[in-house]
Amino acid sequence: MPGKIKGPALFLAQFAGDEPPFNSLESIVGWAAGLGYKGVQIPTFDARLFDLDKAAQSDTYCQEVQGVCADAGVEITEISTHLQGQLVAVNPAYDVAFDAFAPKSLQGNSTARTQWATEQLKKAAKVSRRLGLDTSVSFTGSLAFPFLYPWPQRPAGLIDEAFAELARRWRPILDVYEEHGVDVGFEIHPGEDVFDGATFEMFLDALDQHNRCRINYDPSHFLLQQLDYLAFIDIYHERICAFHVKDAEFNPDGRQGVYSGYQPWISRAGRFRSLGDGQVDFAGIFSRLATHGYDSWAVLEWECCLKSPEQGAIEGAPFISRHIIDVTDKAFDDFAGGDTDAGRIKAMLGTA
Template identity: 65%
Template sequence: TFSGALLWPYMYPWPQRPSGLVEEGFAELARRWRPILDAFGEAGVDLCFEIHPGEDLHDGASFERFLDAVDHHPRAKILYDPSHMLLQQLDYLGFIDRYHERIGMFHVKDAEFRPNARSGVYGGYQDWVERPGRFRSLGDGQIDFKQIFSKLTQYGYDGWAVLEWECCLKDAGQGAAEGAHFIRRQLIDRATRAFDDFAGVEGSTSSNRRLLGLD
């Protein structure tokens, strides 16, 4: 789901925002979402907010503020989509390290960001083809999916890897066919044992002290 955008029109810090505006906005988000999160909790279902520009929950800082407002509700989770983070110039790999316990869904979508002398993150009201930040078909952008799949495997993510296609250049049919194959090549079967188990030995205090030259 999306969080809603009570505060998005005031995202840029100029003109100065009235004192308390941000706090009231997140308090209202909490009032609206808390009963929904409770209902999801009763049903045993997580509610995953897509961290997305245009929404009040658009980065880690805004998600943390929301978590504080809903008392860190256990059902408040994240739909992780690295494409939106690349276009904001966020560290999308570090995001996994920081928030992996809250990631409940994963949109596999590619993007690229190529700023120039005319426009950057905000895009200058240009169409998608002309914008420095563009969504691309899987494998055509700049997202490091090998590292993403590695980190998600490292932290025990066991949800879906959902292909989301959005590209201003490539046809959807071609993007879907290539994307499904692309995801299949990224999937990791987690190792069931350490690669160096063959060299493992049983240890004891006395043998360890001998190895250290202490006895």
């Protein structure tokens, strides 16, 4: 049965800052509600907005967070552990670049960093349940991505071992999510080992089809890879538990294509845009998700190479609202139908 998507909602990560109203949970959710958002996805790596360690220790703190959101008129859609998930698996090529995602006391110590990230993910499972949430969103991390292009030739077994190790790290984490009845919607994203449908299947197979391994669907990353993002929904809809509404455009020319030639975002053939400014077919996406019964949140993730985040947020709420389908329980041609009559059916078929 088709379901109705909830929204609009806003991922707060790209808006958090040192100036009000972006420097506290109370002020930022009030700002979001004022723009028409009904839900907020809360990052757990910015203590100005949400303290994951405190939430894991205190029911009272979780209730306070829920109260702040309720007073503003918004719901918590999910909590995000993207940065911690990234640190569950880091190839040495990215070691220095991703070190900044960890507390300063752990930087330079990859083993301790991975242990910290793993514990953060387990805490997020417990906290999600305390907040009454059935879903969280994250990244898988990456061991194999530096070897994406098959030159130099990859040695036999390299990719298999990378996904086996990724599964060894994630299985005990996902088991904790299973204990708490919470899904992990992995954002399928270049830079992660799971960046398209084929790699998601490899990850899922390595995890023996773990029940809590799910998808945070974001079409922008698929458009930039030139993947059929509508067909993706048809294939994987049973695993989609979250939805980032983000736009993108791909304009190849004689100088660059999918890889975009190391250019800055403004000059790339493939770049992220604010909602409605790119090429993503959101009418098709919302229709396809509704057809398959997706009834969770549509969450704006703002990333744009041109437009300010404030303008993107202002325009995003009505854009999402326009695309949410009030799913009908009637067929358009019901008026022409009639009661079932076995004799009439046989007469119409000439079998009476």
